[in-house]
Amino acid sequence: MGLFNFFTQEIAMDLGTANTLIIHNDEVVVNEPSIIALNRNNMKEVLGVGKKALLMHEKTHESIRTVRPLKDGVIADFNAAELMIRELMKMIYPKKPLFPPSWRMVICIPSSITEVEKRAVRDSAEQAGAKEVYMIHEPMAAAIGIGIDIMQPKGNMIVDIGGGTSDLAVFYDGILKHTAVIPFGGENITHDIRLGLGVLKSQAEAMKVQFGSALATEANANAYVTIPGLKGMPAKEISVKSLAGIIQARMSEILDFVTYHLKQVGLDSRLLNGGIILTGGGSQLKHLIQLTEYTTGLNARIGLPNEHLAPNHIDELKKPMYSTCIGLILKGYNDFEQNYKVFAENFKRVEVPK
16 A cells, blocks of 8 residues: 555645636645636647636737636536646646656536536546546535534535635535535626726736725725826726725625525525535635625624644635635545445455465
8 A cells, every 4th residue: 555655646626617726735736727728720739727828818819729618617628628637737746756646636516517517527637647536516525624514403505605606505404405506706706896997807806805895884985995007097096995895796696696595495594503604715805794694694604624724734725715625635535545445345355276
C-alpha cells in the first residue's frame, strides 16, 4: 500500500460554471475562472486557461476563441471541458514531476444533473488523467463540509451560492427530500453592478466584495466609493447605498426561488427546525442572513467548514466558499476507505500450487 499511496494522490475539484477550485494536500492549489482560450484553426491547441484566458475573453481576434465549458453547472462543451480540466491539473505541479502521479479525483456535480451529463463529467476527468473518479452532488458536499449530520431527525436547507448558479437541497429526517439549481449566482450580481453603475467588470467585482451589502436599508447613505476615471476622464463617485440596492435586487430574486422550492417541499418552519445554511462565495455578502430570514421566514446562518480543519490550517480554507471542496475531500476519503474495507472483507486468497 505504501508504493500505491506514493504514486496515487487525491484531489478535490469543485468544477463550477464561473470558477474552478482544486484542493490538494490540504491546500488550495488552483482557484481559476472556468474558461479556456483555444486556437480557432486547431481546437485542440490551448492558448490559455483560467485568468490568462479571461484576459483574452471578448477580445476580437480571428485566431482565438474563448469558451466557458460549463453552463448552469453542467458540461456544455465536452472537448473544451476536457482540455480545461487537463490544463488546470497541470497547475498542481508547475514543474513536471519525474514520475507523474495517478490521480484519484473527487468532483462535485449539480443536483439536477442527468446520467448523460454525469457521464460527460466522468469522461472529461478520465481523459484529463484521472484513474479513479468519484462524484458527489454539490449541496451534499457542502453539507458534509460544514459538518451537518444529515441523518439527524430534523430539517435543514442548504443554499450553495456559487458564481454561475446556486444549488439548494432540503434534508429531512435523514432523507434528501428536494434538490434544485437556481440559474443565478455571484457572476450575475457582478454583471448587474457593471451595467447599473457603468464600471468595468473588475471594478464591479471589487466593489461587491469590499463594500457590497444584501440590504440597502443597512448601507450607509453618506458613504461613497471613488472609481478612477479612464483615459483622462474624471473619477466617479458611487453611493454605497446604490450599490447595495443593485445587490439586494438580485439576491432577492435568488431567495424568491428558494421560497418557491420551500413551498414545493411542503415543510413549514416547525419541521425545518435546522433553518437555512448559506454556503458558497456569494454567502459572504454582508447582511445576507437578515435578508434570507426576512424573505423565507426561517432562521439562517453561514455554513463554515471550520469543524473539519486542524488548528494549523490556513484561514483561507475556513471561508464558506471552500465548504464544498472540504466536503468533497471528506466524502472521497470515506468512499475510498469504505470500498477498500469491503474489498478486504470479501477478498479470498487463492493458493497457487507450486
